[in-house]
Amino acid sequence: MPTKKYHHGDLKNALIQAGVKILSKDGVGGLSLRKVAKEAGVSHAAPYAHFADKQALIAAISTEGHKKIYEKISRAMEKHPADPLRQFVETAWAYVEFGLEEPDHFRITFSGAVEQERDYPALVEMTRKNFGLVRQLVARCQEAGILEPGEADLVAVGVWGLVHGFVSLIQQGQVSHSVLDHYTRREMLIFILNQITRVRMDPREFANL
Amino acid sequence: MPTKKYHHGDLKNALIQAGVKILSKDGVGGLSLRKVAKEAGVSHAAPYAHFADKQALIAAISTEGHKKIYEKISRAMEKHPADPLRQFVETAWAYVEFGLEEPDHFRITFSGAVEQERDYPALVEMTRKNFGLVRQLVARCQEAGILEPGEADLVAVGVWGLVHGFVSLIQQGQVSHSVLDHYTRREMLIFILNQITRVRMDPREFANL
DNA sequence: GTATTATCTTGACGGTGTCAAGATTTGACC
DNA sequence: GGTCAAATCTTGACACCGTCAAGATAATAC
Structure with missing residues (x-):
């Protein structure tokens, strides 16, 4: 400081x-x-x-968003240090929480409002750090047989996209009422995570851990 | 005229x-x-x-974006009417293509620049139509044993998010060079799709179909 | 052929991003 | 401690922006 x-x-x-x-x-x-x-x-x-200009301020606000996400997901990962599956679920849920608690901060952080990201090294570094954390978690889950093996970079892109897309669709209110009435958000998340994991989690059970 | x-x-x-x-x-x-x-x-x-205002014009431009996507992905689905796996790959690739060919149109369409989407029925209807197409494809893939069974709505959210996240990360140049040098975009997409399908596609082989 | 309506122009208003010039404060160096 | 350059903040200006009101013009309905 x-x-x-x-x-x-x-x-x-x-x-x-x-x-x-x-x-x-x-x-x-x-x-x-x-x-x-x-x-x-x-x-x-x-x-x-x-x-320098408005873009630079937005870039700083985006960097701040990534910092909050970093804090949230690294705290989530520490909750179950020896259980990759729970780490996976908690990390994803922490990400979702940020998106639901501060929707506009979340939105500006990922909306591409910063047109030339490479002009802002602090922002690049922070996104790299977050991606690294996810990549690391993905690798650990692959070792544990929870995720399919393969290039961890690309698997991480997939995982991130999956969870991010989920938050976006919730934010825009595009999840049908028939689904919303039957599941909590956390149950829905676990439902979606099931698509890419090799183990199958019972949403009702895992939502309460 | x-x-x-x-x-x-x-x-x-x-x-x-x-x-x-x-x-x-x-x-x-x-x-x-x-x-x-x-x-x-x-x-x-x-x-x-x-x-009525700028928002309304942006909503119309977003609607136009969804229309282009609809045309692209429905054409892609018609290419292999009897082969759900190829339909799945081609549809995803068509989506990626739009994102890469018209990045700013793609971005404004999904950036949440339209704050209250429900005020624009044409936009809501068009997104609903696109989502319906994906949902329908997902259901067909589930029947064919290509995707895990389960609530098709949520599986569709996952699939969409996966592909959308992939486009976003490519757009922002956040895919590492080590990956970019070894794979084409299409191979990377197939790599990612492998994460959620029950069949395993060889990226090199499927990239040329 | 006239009246009504839809469409477009002109002009104005406050708000916005940005820059230039100047005022104020800080910190470094003697 | 005094001097000075750099960093920080204020003031004022400019062009551009979204938006509205009033009026001009064209299309349409009768």
């Missing part, structure tokens, strides 16, 4: 947090640089001392 | 097409109502005769 400085102190982080707050209040469409500045108590052009 | 008249004739569709063109030229961030109007050769407020 940058040490306490002059006028504001730690405006850069304050702007990111203000952005997260506005996202949860006004949604992705309501996020503007001027509103973020006002929320942080500075003038409308102050952010330009810390961010 | 061609020459300039006070009344355009078919401005509504012209605006949608202008929007698609601008998307491919300037990306999602460069899409504005005024630019779309100019591209279509009308004044800056003319779109308001056909769209």
Whole structure:
């Protein structure tokens, strides 16, 4: 963390947090640089001392999103250090939770609002870190016979896509009522995870672990 | 129709097409109502005769995206009417192709830029139609023993998410070079599809069908 | 042929991203 | 401690944006 400085102190982080707050209040469409500045108590052009443009702020907010995901899923993985299957389920569920608790932060993090991701090394590094965690979990599950063997990179892409697609469809309300009435979200997740695992979990049983 | 008249004739569709063109030229961030109007050769407020606001135009552009996907995947399914496995592969590949050929149209279609989807019945209907097609294909594959049995709705969510996640990660350039150098995109797709199918396809073989 | 309606233009408003110029504070160096 | 350059923030301006109101024009219904 940058040490306490002059006028504001730690405006850069304050702007990111203000952005997260506005996202949860006004949604992705309501996020503007001027509103973020006002929320942080500075003038409308102050952010330009810390961010080159709006894209750069969004990139920082996305990085913050990936950080939260990293914390959530690494905590989830620590819950059952010796049980890859439960690690798998808990990690996936942690990801889903973030998507449901902070939908707009989740959305802006993955919506491709950052057009040239490679211009933001911190963001690239953070996504790499998250992907590495998933890849590592996938490899462990493959060793344990829970997932099919094969190139762990690609299997990880598949797993991530599966869970991410699930969150997206829930967010957009595209899951039919006939399904929603019969299963909890967690049961639905386990149902979907069953598609790619070699073991078969009973949704009702695993939802309560 | 061609020459300039006070009344355009078919401005509504012209605006949608202008929007698609601008998307491919300037990306999602460069899409504005005024630019779309100019591209279509009308004044800056003319779109308001056909769209309530920018959201409504984006919803129409998203609907157009779903239409293109519908055409592509239904054509793909017709290629091998009696072979569910090939139908499955070709349909997924058609989806990937659209994402790679028109990345920004693909992105705006699924980025949640339309905040309240339910306000746009045509869009809801079109997504429902596409999902129905996938669901139908999934059911057929389940009957043929290619996919695990179970609630077809949820299996379809999984399949869609898997393929969609694959496109997203490719678009963002997050697939490692070590993988990109060894496999074509189509081989990578088949690799991923193997994760959820009960049959095992050889990527090298199936990539050339 | 006239009246009504749909379509399009013009002009205006507040909000937005961004830059330039200037004010203020900090930290480093003597 | 005093001086100065760099970092930080404010103010003001500009072009662009989404949106609305008022009016002009064309198509259509009668």
